[in-house]
């Protein structure tokens with residue numbers, strides 16, 4: 001497996017919007033980019049954010065090894081089949097509500113993320129360390145970020161600090177196509193964004209409740225985090241960079257596990 005091609009970072013960074021009221025406008029404060037290109041403020045509709053996200057995910061999927069159940073490579077095929085089997089218990093109603101599209105990248109990184117358009121990407125490196133229920137827990141956590149609309153602010157912030165600023169600022173009812181460099185800037189900006197602790201706790205709770213609702217052991221949410229915590233401790237001891245970026249976005253693992261156990 002190779003490393004993921006882009007700086008998309010970690011589990012959980014940019015999610016959603018799927019259930020936001022379309023058409024509501026987000027007014028971004030003007031302070032940060034007042035000096036640039038005369039763009040005094042950025043106004044972008046939720047629908048436009050979804051369009052940008054769709055484009056971003058097409059680019060991500062084109063540039064990272066997405067696995068398919070029809071893959072001729074046995075390793076990739078096995079990962080795709082395993083994930084398809086794990087998520088087959090998720091009710092169609094939930095899939096439809098958030099337009100969920102859950103797939104895996106054949107990369108060694110221990111990570112996962114959810115995007116505003118309902119895309120969830122699990123990384124094979126994370127999957128190989130977890131049980132099926134733990135993987136389902138992580139998927140549930142990601143759905144939680146989508147359901148809670150966590151990423152809208154992060155996404156718009158990323159737009160604001162990236163070259164997209166210009167494209168997004170010239171809103172004329174249509175969204176212009178993004179260039180490779182704009183997509184790269186967006187991924188870098190997203191890699192630097194982070195969910196709040198409160199958002200992470202909420203997403204954990206969502207994953208926990210989903211497991212319960214599906215008749216699975218809700219303890220798998222805490223044990224999935226336990227896998228990450230163990231890696232974090234090992235990485236701390238060895239300085240292994242494979243995990244370093246993941247944990248920068250996942251503070252307080254121990255506290256999150258305690259909270260889930262109390263639940």
Ligand SMILES: [Zn+2]
Pocket residue numbers: 011012141145195199200203
């Ligand atoms: Zn998260």
